[in-house]
Amino acid sequence: MSLNIMYDEAKKTVEKALLNSGLSPRQAEVCADIHIQSSADGVESHGLNRIPRFVDYVQKGWVNVSGNPELKCAKGAVENYDGHLGIGITNALFCSDRAMELAKEHGIGCVTLKNTTHWMRGGTYAWHMAEKGFMGISWINTESCMPLWGSDEPGVGNNPFCIAIPREEGPIVLDMAMSQYAYGKLGTYRLAGKTLPFPGGFDKDGDLTDDPGAIEDSMRILPMGYWKGSGMAIVLDMAAALMANGNSGIDIDNANSGSCTGCCQIFIAYDPYLFGSKEEIQSLLNARVNAADSTHPDKEEGHVYCPGERTMNTRKKSMSDGITVNENVWNQIKAIADGNLNITDVSSK
Amino acid sequence: MSLNIMYDEAKKTVEKALLNSGLSPRQAEVCADIHIQSSADGVESHGLNRIPRFVDYVQKGWVNVSGNPELKCAKGAVENYDGHLGIGITNALFCSDRAMELAKEHGIGCVTLKNTTHWMRGGTYAWHMAEKGFMGISWINTESCMPLWGSDEPGVGNNPFCIAIPREEGPIVLDMAMSQYAYGKLGTYRLAGKTLPFPGGFDKDGDLTDDPGAIEDSMRILPMGYWKGSGMAIVLDMAAALMANGNSGIDIDNANSGSCTGCCQIFIAYDPYLFGSKEEIQSLLNARVNAADSTHPDKEEGHVYCPGERTMNTRKKSMSDGITVNENVWNQIKAIADGNLNITDVSSK
Numbered sequence: 001m002s003l004n005i006m007y008d009e010a011k012k013t014v015e016k017a018l019l020n021s022g023l024s025p026r027q028a029e030v031c032a033d034i035h036i037q038s039s040a041d042g043v044e045s046h047g048l049n050r051i052p053r054f055v056d057y058v059q060k061g062w063v064n065v066s067g068n069p070e071l072k073c074a075k076g077a078v079e080n081y082d083g084h085l086g087i088g089i090t091n092a093l094f095c096s097d098r099a100m101e102l103a104k105e106h107g108i109g110c111v112t113l114k115n116t117t118h119w120m121r122g123g124t125y126a127w128h129m130a131e132k133g134f135m136g137i138s139w140i141n142t143e144s145c146m147p148l149w150g151s152d153e154p155g156v157g158n159n160p161f162c163i164a165i166p167r168e169e170g171p172i173v174l175d176m177a178m179s180q181y182a183y184g185k186l187g188t189y190r191l192a193g194k195t196l197p198f199p200g201g202f203d204k205d206g207d208l209t210d211d212p213g214a215i216e217d218s219m220r221i222l223p224m225g226y227w228k229g230s231g232m233a234i235v236l237d238m239a240a241a242l243m244a245n246g247n248s249g250i251d252i253d254n255a256n257s258g259s260c261t262g263c264c265q266i267f268i269a270y271d272p273y274l275f276g277s278k279e280e281i282q283s284l285l286n287a288r289v290n291a292a293d294s295t296h297p298d299k300e301e302g303h304v305y306c307p308g309e310r311t312m313n314t315r316k317k318s319m320s321d322g323i324t325v326n327e328n329v330w331n332q333i334k335a336i337a338d339g340n341l342n343i344t345d346v347s348s349k
Numbered sequence: 350m351s352l353n354i355m356y357d358e359a360k361k362t363v364e365k366a367l368l369n370s371g372l373s374p375r376q377a378e379v380c381a382d383i384h385i386q387s388s389a390d391g392v393e394s395h396g397l398n399r400i401p402r403f404v405d406y407v408q409k410g411w412v413n414v415s416g417n418p419e420l421k422c423a424k425g426a427v428e429n430y431d432g433h434l435g436i437g438i439t440n441a442l443f444c445s446d447r448a449m450e451l452a453k454e455h456g457i458g459c460v461t462l463k464n465t466t467h468w469m470r471g472g473t474y475a476w477h478m479a480e481k482g483f484m485g486i487s488w489i490n491t492e493s494c495m496p497l498w499g500s501d502e503p504g505v506g507n508n509p510f511c512i513a514i515p516r517e518e519g520p521i522v523l524d525m526a527m528s529q530y531a532y533g534k535l536g537t538y539r540l541a542g543k544t545l546p547f548p549g550g551f552d553k554d555g556d557l558t559d560d561p562g563a564i565e566d567s568m569r570i571l572p573m574g575y576w577k578g579s580g581m582a583i584v585l586d587m588a589a590a591l592m593a594n595g596n597s598g599i600d601i602d603n604a605n606s607g608s609c610t611g612c613c614q615i616f617i618a619y620d621p622y623l624f625g626s627k628e629e630i631q632s633l634l635n636a637r638v639n640a641a642d643s644t645h646p647d648k649e650e651g652h653v654y655c656p657g658e659r660t661m662n663t664r665k666k667s668m669s670d671g672i673t674v675n676e677n678v679w680n681q682i683k684a685i686a687d688g689n690l691n692i693t694d695v696s697s698k
Contacts, residue, residue, distance in 0.1 A: 073624045076455030077426040080624045106425030108617075110457045112624070135591060148644055150653045155644035165587045174584040176577050198575060206647055225573025226547060228525050231656035234641050235523040238514045241633055242484060245625035248637040268457075275422045275429045275461070276594035284590055288597040292583050295497055295504035298555055304499045307580035 003330055004322030010036050014051060017336035021055040022065050027090055034089045038121040039325060040318035041311045045184040046121040048325045052332050054118075056343040062258040063087055063117045069094050072114075072245075077106035080244060083116030085261065089124070091116045092265055096125040099269035100134050107274050111267045114246025118260035122160030123175025125267060127308075130164035130171035135270040138162045141240040142260050143252040146179050146221050149230035152206065154219060157249045158182070159236045164308075166272055167285050173308035178233035179221045186212035186221070240264040352679055353671030359385050363400060366685035370404040371414050376439055383438045387470040388674060389667035390660045394533040395470040397674045401681050403467075405692040411607040412436055412466045418443050421463075421594075426455035429593060432465030434610065438473070440465045441487075441614055445474040448618035449483050456623050460616045463595025467609035471509030472524025474616060476657075479513035479520035484619040487511045490586040491609050492601040495528050495570050498579035501555065503568060506598045507531070508585045513657075515621055516634050522657035527582035528570045535561035535570070589613040 011032050018028035031054075039047030057063045067086030071079060079098055083091040095111040102109025119125065119140065129136025142157030158179045165172040181200040189196055190212040199208040201215030201222045208222070215221055223229030241248040244264035247255075255262050272281055295304050318324070336343070360381050367377035380403075388396030406412045416435030420428060428447055432440040444460040451458025468474065468489065478485025491506030507528045514521040530549040538545055539561040548557040550564030550571045557571070564570055572578030590597040593613035596604075604611050621630055638655050646652055667673070685692070 075620075075623055076457070078456030078619075078623060106455060107423075107427030108425070108457060108459045110619070135588060147647070148641055148653045150646055150648075150651050151644040152647040153645045155641055155653070163581075163584045163588055165584060165591060172584060172587060174580050176581060180574055180577075202647075224575075224577045225529055228529075228573045229577075231523050232512075232525060234637075234655055235512045235514060235521060238521060238634055238637055239484060239512055241637065242514060242621050242625075242630055243619060245623075245630070248633060250637060250640045270427075270459070270592060271424075272591050274424055274427060274594075276591075281591055281594070284597060285587055288583075288587050288590065288599060291599045292497055292504055295500040296502045297499055298496070298501040298551075299499075302499055304497045304504070306583055 001327040002324050003327050005325055005330065006322050007036060007040065007319060010048070010323055010325070013334055013337045014048070017051060017055065017333050020336055020339055021058045021341060023058075023087070024065070027065065027087060030093065031087065031089050034093075034120060034124055036323060038124065040315050040323045041121075042314040043121045044324065044326070045182065048323070048333065049329050050120055052329070052336070052343050055336055055341065057117070057258050057261075059341060059343065060258070062261050067091075069113065077102050077108055078110045078112065081111065081113045083113050085115055085117055088117040088119040088260065092119040092125050092267070093128065095265065096128050096136065096138070096267045096269070099136075099267040100129060100132055103134055103269040103271045107271055109269045110243075112244035113265045113267070114244040115262055116265055117263070118258075119265060121175070122177065123162045123164070123173055126162035126164035126175065127171060127173055129267075129269050130166040130173060133166050133272070135166060135272050136162070136164045137268040137270075138266060139236050139240060140260070140265045141237040141247070141249050141252070141263050144249055145183070146223060146230075146233065148234065149223060149227040152202070152220060156230065156233045157237055157252070158221070159233050159240070161232070161236060165285060167289070168282055169286065169289075170312040171308055172285070172289060172306045173311070175307070176224075178223055178229040178236075180224045180229070181221065183216070183221065186216050190216065240266050350676040351673050352676050354674055354679065355671045356385060356389065356668060359397070359672055359674070362683055362686050363397070366400060366404065366682050369685055369688055370407045370690060372407075372436070373414070376414065376436060379442065380436065380438050383442075383469060383473055385672060387473065389664050389672045390470075391663040392470045392472075393673065393675070394531065397672070397682065398678050399469055401678070401685065401692050404685055404690065406466070406607050406610075408690060408692065409607070411610050416440075418462065426451050426457055427459045427461065430460065430462045432462050434464055434466055437466040437468040437609065441468040441474050441616070442477065444614065445477050445485065445487070445616045445618070448485075448616040449478060449481055452483055452618040452620045456620055458618045459592075461593035462614045462616070463593040464611055465614055466612070467607075468614060470524070471526065472511045472513070472522055475511035475513035475524065476520060476522055478616075478618050479515040479522060482515050482621070484515060484621050485511070485513045486617040486619075487615060488585050488589060489609070489614045490589040490596070490598050490601070490612055493598055494532070495572060495579075495582065497583065498572060498576040501551070501569060505579065505582045506586055506601070507570070508582050508589070510581070510585055514634060516638070517631055518635065518638075519661040520657055521634070521638060521655045522660070524656070525573075527572055527578040527585075529573045529578070530570065532565070532570065535565055539565065589615050
């Protein structure tokens with residue numbers, strides 16, 4: 001069962017839950033906004049669904065609410081921070097803001113963050129930069145949950161990669177994990193008794209399958225584009241560790257203290273109006289988007305969208321009609337807000 | 350039929366062919382090296398196979414051998430060049446060298462290039478930066494040759510995206526186009542009478558197929574990861590145009606003067622030893638690569654490789670046993686070297 005909750009009502013409850021779990025008023029407000037915005041954008045898995053697990057991580061000490069980004073080194077357009085296992089969202093917002101400050105000064109700004117925690121929806125920080133008028137690129141390394149191409153055991157993180165293009169009509173945002181489907185999506189299809197639209201992994205016999213349950217059993221989710229997503233995942237892992245002088249995916253595996261705990265994150269901001277006027281650049285981008293959106297659809301009444309365009313529609317609908325949330329998840333958040341910190345994670349992973 | 354030609358012999362012939370087509374001795378030497386190295390690395394499509402078409406483009410005036418990169422604007426760690434439709438390879442090498450110079454000064458360096466021409470193998474410049482000891486990121490926008498997800502007509506470029514990680518034992522290099530298979534690969538499978546290992550596009554009825562000829566007929570190659578490769582392709586196009594203040598893919602379509610003519614290219618270099626010692630960083634990278642390579646294979650006698658590792662093996666073999674080249678292609682290059690500039694492109698696209 002799903003409920004529809006208006007933004008302000010959701011915010012009051014989530015803030016209270018986060019305050020109860022030990023966050024400061026400012027941390028609770030920022031994190032409530034980011035989680036609720038993700039759900040409002042249609043990304044429930046890392047939005048409201050994730051609140052109970054986040055609270056659980058705080059209780060376990062895997063997220064340190066007193067940890068703040070500490071500048072370790074800097075050179076020119078690059079800064080490197082230690083996140084001290086602080087809150088993933090506030091650490092990442094801080095670093096994306098710093099990347100934009102550096103971009104104002106140097107044209108491009110790059111902030112590399114190590115020892116941080118789960119940043120929730122991958123696209124949040126690229127969206128944030130685009131909404132502030134910058135082009136944003138970001139990625140992360142995570143624990144191994146996907147087999148590399150040619151292997152049958154988890155060997156690399158499903159590391160998301162994001163690029164956001166600022167546009168007055170709404171940013172164009174790539175927010176892309178390296179697997180064809182997230183584990184959460186497999187669960188959604190399985191619970192609905194459906195097969196996947198395309199094969200999403202291997203079964204225990206090593207055959208490609210569109211049966212979500214068979215993939216959950218084998219833990220062999222498929223990299224997007226087979227060898228391509230596998231190659232990109234391992235290179236993003238290495239790039240993040242190198243740039244942040246921090247953990248690689250295997251170090252995160254070995255720490256065994258929750259998803260993304262101790263990971264590296266990269267934030268690159270670029271000033272879009274360095275070389276062209278705002279009018280020129282916006283007109284170029286609009287022409288490109290309009291051309292893409294008006295290519296001939298492959299189905300009658302079909303329509304081609306650029307990444308992020310449908311998100312804006314979902315967001316508008318959520319703001320007017322309320323944000324969709326699973327009833328069990330919402331009851332659990334309300335229980336936390338009422339002071340019950342005994343967490344059982346009822347959300348999909 | 351294929352021949353095996355030793356590097357130095359290949360270089361003499363290719364240099365002569367390029368001199369005949371109007372390149373300066375320095376241009377001919379650099380371009381000969383890059384084309385032959387691509388073939389030596391196993392990427393024949395953009396190596397020796399591409400020489401006749403390149404010479405043809407020069408004859409048609411689509412590549413201007415007198416065009417050189419001109420600095421248009423600069424700010425901090427970013428420089429923007431106009432390539433004046435000069436030789437794609439020399440323009441791109443110049444810009445990747447400049448990106449490394451900027452990285453030395455600012456930690457990160459970003460060079461954006463507009464109005465340039467085909468750079469041949471996408472990975473060349475990221476490989477170049479990694480071999481010089483920098484982490485490199487590069488991408489390009491190209492003419493529309495792939496349908497966006499949800500469309501049945503070409504609407505976006507098959508824009509390659511590359512990341513290279515410097516490593517003493519050999520760089521780890523992602524060199525990834527956005528389609529599951531290149532058109533060249535479809536032709537190879539069709540000529541061999543084989544089906545593709547996985548579906549690579551749609552037939553004229555709109556059904557996913559592994560029949561390479563059916564995809565060549567429909568021109569509906571499949572983006573890697575379906576909607577994912579489509580989304581990444583359009584965002585890379587916009588990012589390149591925005592950063593270089595240059596053409597988007599649709600402008601390149603409209604110019605109708607050959608593949609990539611007038612495109613934008615982005616070169617980002619990062620100093621890998623900004624925050625960690627060379628020893629620490631190399632040890633981190635080696636541990637990551639070794640862990641990936643030793644994950645359990647999905648087939649008996651299988652082996653997992655990181656991207657670039659097999660390329661190094663192919664390169665070594667080519668340097669000792671000679672470089673594989675299609676006999677028709679080689680005869681055509683020899684004819685150009687003998688002064689016959691009447692080009693019929695016999696290579697696969």
